[in-house]
Amino acid sequence: MFNSKHYIVGDQNVSVPAHLNFGKYILDKLRLKKDEVALANGETGDKLTYKNLTQYAVNLAVSLIKLGVTVGDIVAVGSEKRNEFVPTMLGIVFAGATYTPYDLRCGRAILKHKMSITKPKYYICSNLFWNTYKDVLMAFDCVKVFITLDDSIESLISLKSLTTNNNANVDLFEPVKVQGQTDVAFILYSSGTTGMPKGVQLTHLNCILNSLPHDFSDDSLKSVFVFGEWFHNYDTFMTYKVLAMGKKIVYINKASPEIFLQACEDEQVNIAMVVPSLVVYLSKTDDFEKFNLDSFMFIYSRSSPLHSKTIENVKKRLPKLKNILQGYGMTECGEPTSENWGTKGPKPGSVGMVSPGTTIKIVDPETRKILGPNQRGEICLRGPVFMKGYIGVDPSTYLDEEGFFKTGDLGYYDEDTYFYIVDRMKEIICYDGYKIAPLELETILQLHLGVKEAGVVGKPVPYFGEVPAAFVVRQPGSNVTEEELKSYVAAEVAPFMQLKGGIRFIEELPRNTRGKILRRSLREMLQES
Template sequence: MIRSPFPDVPIPDLSVFDFLFDGLDADELERVALVDGSTGAETTYKQLIGQINLLAGALAARHVGVGTVVGLLCPNVPAFATVFHGILRAGATATTINSLATGEEIARQLKDAEATWLFTVSPLLPGAEDAAARLGLRPDHLVVLDGAPGHPSLRDLLGEGRKAPRIDIDPATHIAVLPYSSGTTGVPKGVELSHRNLVANVEQCKAVLDVTRNDRVLALLPFFHIYGMTVLLNIALKRRARLVTMPRFDLAEFLRIIQDHGCTYLFIAPPVGVALAKHPLVDEYDLSSVRAILSGAAPFDEALGNAVAQRIGARVRQGYGMTELSPVSHVIPPDRDDLSLGSIGVPVANVESKLIDTETGEEIEPPAEGRSAPGELLVRGPNVMIGYLNREDATRATIDDEGFLHTGDIASVDSDGVFYIVDRLKELIKYKGYQVAPAELEALLLTHPGIADAAVVGVASEEAGEVPKAFVVRAPGAEATEDDVMAFVAERVAPYKKVRLVEFIDVVPKSASGKILRKDLKAREAAPVT
């Protein structure tokens, strides 16, 4: 077992709101917390806290509090921070939803989370109304932040002027958020993260994410994803930095915002790194304000990281985590220029890690020199989730009796305690940092009348990391084409889940127990695709 090289830090016994916003001095209150990257509109910390309290008061007046789950379907705009923290301030639980989700996917998550309210924005209203209709959600329980006929708006709720309620919760057990993750396998499940989980991860990252009050942090990573939720909404706000929001990725707009707002700290996923390293448009903008870039959400190639660092002239680091870890567990520290950008660095404070042999279950000891044999990475710490919502079986399969979370990623460790991800035990596909569960796509494919059987695997892609590829067995007499299959899936899932490649086969290889042999399918691939 390998402990973090950093000393343990105390974890405050506080709610997320009290931890982030209690006790700000006069100077901090007047600092700018959020900037709309598109319009330049600014929100100070004082204004943000006031809005959060007003929204919590309006929700409490509607009996939204402890025991209530509220859906939040919204891109990165300043109002997201108000609503997200307002929900938590009221004592309710937020389940954040991917902005690209279809009405069917939104409804599925809301139903599973037992959510009775949904906040969204007008551009996403069609999907939200579709989901609301499927679930029988009342129009007054569907709040449209920027306003829409027949629904309350954020302005309406804040305008009531109600005081925030006094709530009594146990931060260690009360569920603050329910993001959805596929874990190591299967369809997405609600990940129960307590207030303590979120507070702990902010404190654990003090030594490895050196965001300061003088930084202007570009909020490109979606707030609905745990990566953006923790490192942007929570870490950046706790450090009293300035968050510059960006609702969707467009390279020219991304570069313009960095230049015009003087952004200093970028949190990205690898596909953005590819653009920063290779796209000619980068040379047309002044990015000299950028001092640090951290990549996460998917593996980051060392050569790519070095290319980004050289071209932008900024420090580049890589981190590792997962939704179930709130999410950060390993990071290359700011002062470790000696470490390979292909590594994930060292465990953050309060984290214990170990590797186990996937065949024997025996622990793999760190070597005296060089790197160890590969094994599954296990993590224990205060950032480990409570469990999966209503899925005791999946929780037990993921968190062992000693409290170690089995990540499903294969790693090695060197003699200095530096970790490297080398493979994936889990079946999850990472498309541009988004999670795609093969089982979810396989279940959908099997509803196609022309498909008798199907399997989905991730295929390497330089641009996207991985793309979903379907291996399809046609039903007798069926004449489905590759385009038919891809169109069928595309009409029913969010864009990042779309099947990008199709291959027709005679039979899907399976074990004696009926488990799909994905390694056999991946072995058929001769070369990566772009």
């Protein structure tokens, strides 16, 4: 009945189209552009114009409707990144169906798990995806029709043959009508950092709110690089924001820093949507000096916080860069905070202010008392951008008594209501009554010139609980030692945060497809050693 004075509320005057149809919302935006480039593969140079993208999506929608696809049907897509991926997503939504993506690199166990959650009726995939997972796909009786993005093989229908005779009138086509507040447009998946992924149902209204181009709408910004995969919430909806603004999207398949830099030079990228590890790379390497990056205006990072020194170093190396911005996001509710909303400009270490339409509170993890400024607690949120729900999961397990989503993230806000992320609550190391955030130690380690990447977990010890232990990937050519790094960290932190669990040097950190460190894998490695 009453709000708390400690609720942090974003702008509630958010405008959305009355039809609440995500397909129609995007189609109306796409029609405004014709011969401008919509998608550019930074590796191959292949490009797709807005006109051709829109025609492809509409043709596919008409073909799917003729096949019998209707509202409520789940259509899956499994493919590597390619120009056809985005209009295939849109064609499914235009047909009124629910789109769900599967990652080519997810592995058999995760694919089986995701398919058992969503049970798709139609399956569109590349030949590469089919050849990789054919036996898994064929084992699911729920799939009635398999369609390939490539030339027809085995029992797959070629999408090209489906759409060959279609030349639908784009100007007259209307996406199938839906109930925008309840009908599910997308099923995406939680990150799976603490267990198997959950199916996240996003309604048409959720998708519209996630795609509103509030930020980066400056007409001088023409080209946007999207580093991640199109089965992630972040990369998917950043893509739709860019399309809604009529800008060019640049992407690559191989997540290599060198290929990224070459693509940014070739396509004159103005905004780079990247992961924190790539920003750390830019802060240390001299490789980028081989490339002309004068077009860079903004770097936008999300997944884990950046150290203020990392940001300073990149700015020094790229003097024409206007800013490095951070945001806090999740599959379940898009982007709850972003530095784009910061009324006083970016603040070191902050992920910005609360996004429009969202309400956030910080609560004590044990007492559930609502906390005020500069008090660390669990981040909880609610608002119309929040998902319809997890498939097959009781809402009482993730919502509190006020209907707020319990994110499991530890954070706080300051006097200006700028938010700061500390870590996942489940990852917090408890030592002799002290709480230690692995992220804080990882960012300090990554500032060392001899460290490429670092991951920190708790090592169980008698009586005291856990002590921090680190896994470190050295920079190429570096011979930094365990004692050097222990001393380096000890000079920066309180005694209880020192790396008493030791340091292990490894070739590569285990990460999920979103770039987040899989600390459960590190804990397993710690037990094995």
